[in-house]
Amino acid sequence: MKSDFAAARLHLERAGHYLRGDDETSQTTITALDLLIEAIAVAQYSRHSADVVEFPMPTRRKISYQA
Numbered sequence: 862m863k864s865d866f867a868a869a870r871l872h873l874e875r876a877g878h879y880l881r882g883d884d885e886t887s888q889t890t891i892t893a894l895d896l897l898i899e900a901i902a903v904a905q906y907s908r909h910s911a912d913v914v915e916f917p918m919p920t921r922r923k924i925s926y927q928a
Contacts, residue, residue: 866905873898 877894880887 864904866901870898870901870905873901 873894877891877898880891880894882888
């Protein structure tokens with residue numbers, strides 16, 4: 862089963878909207894949520910490195926112009 866990173870981010874962002882208090886606990890929790898949201902965004906948009914196949918470059922022919 863694959864993770865639904867977009868849905869997780871959405872729920873965490875919504876949770877942050879409910880924490881509008883100016884108290885220390887709310888501010889600490891919002892900071893923690895921001896870190897989680899950032900980690901999820903990194904996981905969502907990171908790409909696994911792919912194998913790169915190099916193709917041989919064609920050799921250039923020398924062109925001589927004669928007048």
